[in-house]
Amino acid sequence: MKFRRLITGAATAALVLGASLLGPAGAAAQPAAAAEVYVALGDSYSSGVGAGNYDSGSGNCKRSANAYPQQWAAANSPSAFHFTACSGARTTDVLANQLGPLNSSTTLVSISIGGNDAGFADAMQTCVLQSTASCVNRMGVANNYISNTLPAQLDSVYSEIRSRAPQARVVVLGYPRIYQLNGSCIVGISEQARGAINNTANHLSDITSKRAADHGFSYGDVRSAFTGHEICSSSPWLHSVTFPIGDSYHPTAAGQTGGYLPVFASHA
Incomplete structure (x- = not known):
């Protein structure tokens, strides 16, 4: 019994x-999903220049609480979040100064890079201050750089990211077109110059997308998200020439929230 x-x-x-x-x-x-370990790399489009509410401790890197990496981290509570993106960064700056937090435990990486290498800011200055012919010529120089020099520089960064963080999902973010053509702007640079700028932005995105894909990374194309929100649209998410001057041609807080954040989140 x-x-x-x-x-x-x-x-x-x-x-x-x-x-x-x-x-x-x-x-x-x-088993419970492992918490994310997220590292946000890149240039001013990732640090959040133009979006305001900067971390005083980030100095000239101007990391914004409104930047898409910071917003994603706030919403998703990763177990660790390292925000090393910095205004003005080029590929060499990423390699030298931003990759320290990456390791075998990193699960998620985001990056936007390449615009400064191609001299896009300098080219924009040429377009604003000089003639249409000078603008078109300067954008041609940038396009040549993007075609022939930038791919190897992107490869160096992407290869180093994969070497340091072999398990991470890597999301490469591109850049928006700057202008809505035939839009509401009645002053400023010519429509031909605006078209040349957009063509260079498209070329930069296309080359970056190809390099990301060849490394097995996801590519977050923000051009569709910003369509209807370019400069000269009725609801721009990009600053035109503004003060402080460094904010010019960068996403506003609305551009980070409505443009970059959902594109990144769809790949994260």
């Missing part, structure tokens, strides 16, 4: 244990 009770008790315990492992639907219990 006692032996039978022991068997019955053991069977009951086994059933209870089995139910707890299977869960309410009878499915095998899954």
